[in-house]
Amino acid sequence: MAPQTSDRQEHRFPCDQCGADFRYSPERGMLVCDHCGNTASMVDRPEAPAIAELDFKAALNQQLPEAETEVTRVLNCPNCGAQVEFDGVTHAKECPFCATPVVTDTGEHRHIKPRGVLPFGVDEDGARVAMNDWLGSLWFAPNGLQEYARKGRKMQGVYVPYFTYDADTKTEYSGQRGTVYHETRRVTVNGKTQTRTVQKVRWRPVSGRVARWFDDVLVLASKSLPQKYTDALEPWDLSALEPYSPEFLAGFRAEGYTVALDEGFETARVKMSRVIERDVKFDIGGDRQRINKMDTQVSDVTFKHVLLPVWVAAYKYRDKSYRFVVNGRTGRVQGERPYSAWKIALAVIAGLIVAAGVGYLVAINQ
Template sequence: MAPTLPDRQEHRFPCDQCGADFRFSPEKGMLVCDHCGNTAPMVDHPKAPAIAELDFNAALNQRLPEAETEVIRVLNCPNCGAQVEFDDVTHSKECPFCATPVVTDTGTHRHIKPRGLLPFGLDEKGAREAMNKWLGSLWFAPNGLQEYARKGRKMQGVYVPYWTYDADTNTRYTGARGTVYYETHRVMVNGKAETRTVQKVRWTPVSGRVARWFDDVLVLASKSLPQKYTDALEPWDLSALEPYSPEFLAGFRAEGYTVALDEGFETARIKMSRVIERDVKFDIGGDRQQISNMDTQVSNVTFKHVLLPVWVAAYKYRGKTFRFVVNGRTGRVQGERPYSAWKIALAVIAGLIVVAGVGYFIAINQ
């Protein structure tokens, strides 16, 4: 019989003055009680020189130490598939990613513990200001949605799960190096001799080997948000990762990963291959490069489960859900771009008026 895994410690920290819950304040970098205004410093954890990596193959073979795994209770959204961690007293909520009403179950999930996180550096007010500025720059967005967003409910601060992968790679390749040269020809054009210069490429077969060590290849471990939005929130300053501490999660939600470790590594390999291809072309040299074959050996693969801060807003407007995400460190915004039919119609009409005016001006001056 497998040993029972310990539940993750709740991310609730009672105020020592009034008993209400503290929350982590990105602005002050400490725990703050919104009820009485009391503050408390973060627990002084020993600062590790670096966040240790875990062995990839050991994790795939379920040979990780018991201390690296945990059992958590999550909400499963039936619409977007998000798994958001909830405490034992929560029984119903809206999904922070798509605003779908859901009822939490009482099931638990065994997960690999997060090793590190980037603390929120932007509070909810700052995130809302960034989102409103972004919405205001979208001329074709409906005014009603902009007003609804400005007056709407609070944004949700969510720690989104990511995998990072390290690996040694050694690639043997075959291909060809192209050298550009020019030939001059004399041709007859309308009875006159002209000189024409023609560009050509001389190809030389080549082969070789390139090696690269990859550090912290970042892969989204969630399927609740479109990847194009989360990719657009990059870059993340992973050098500022803090060792995981539950105090940072006080007042925020944490999403459980839904992309398995091996599935995430497939995405990481694609990212690695793009970099290796550039390395190979640089190694081939010349003016042009052709790659016939690349055979890459990957070794010493390690990984981390990390949490990155995202402010999320999901608004239902006229029967449709619009989702916006804000980088909780930089304030960069991405989201589903709504369009206003009447604004587009006005723009088309204005364009036609301008074209007609230009045509009229040309006609009367001819």
């Protein structure tokens, strides 16, 4: 079935029985109408082309074909900076990332179209169960936190933007290879002669060249969520990426990227450098390695803009926002958490009582 689109490329998938909107169902892998129960198979859509890479330099020089860019309507969160796509009738909304009410003028954002999408594999109920289990495992969490989880507040399914980078690298290096050897020495201790074995390292200069092709170096293209939490949601099964199709977004939000393409590549270069350093050490060989210099040439850089699925819950506790994120494929949970001062105080008091009791028993026995 073909989507209905407006001049702003807003996609709707009306049910052919009742006219209500279809949504993509992760558990069923198809479009489902919550109003009448009608379904539509994803196989009815036209065959999508394979996911292709885009030229990095052409994108930086704004020379991509016009078909590779689009304009979407977004609202900007004044608190966390998220740019979240909205439909044509929404003018006020709570930010799914930090629970801040977003009431702002509508704006349009021109960006590179997504090439791939990793469909949700965990539905909202599954995500809530995973989050509740995670919250229940936290030590010293306030009761209000767990009560919030039990209330079953709606979680928001959001497709979060990422860039993947491919690159060919060739690195020339110089360094030193260390070979461990042992020497036996005689020492005198308290008038007695003893034999000791001392470990030493013999270094010699080396140089060489290593090459590596990097495929799909993943970089978060959003600043709305703490990277330490989104990084902890990895790994992502990128082999399951589907060519982008708006049907997968039915019933979900999609965040616009706020990290520039070249900025993302700098992050990718840091990740590449760590791998190249390991390659160089392996190439140096020996028992120990020292790297004095690495000169890396990067070529044939390509990229993709892809969307990965995250369930987001956010609430305010004592005027501070706390956010939880759930990997929409694996159910892995990460998030922020407050601490209960009185629970910590009770634990300290209980520890002191136990310590005092143990000390008293020891004293009696002595």
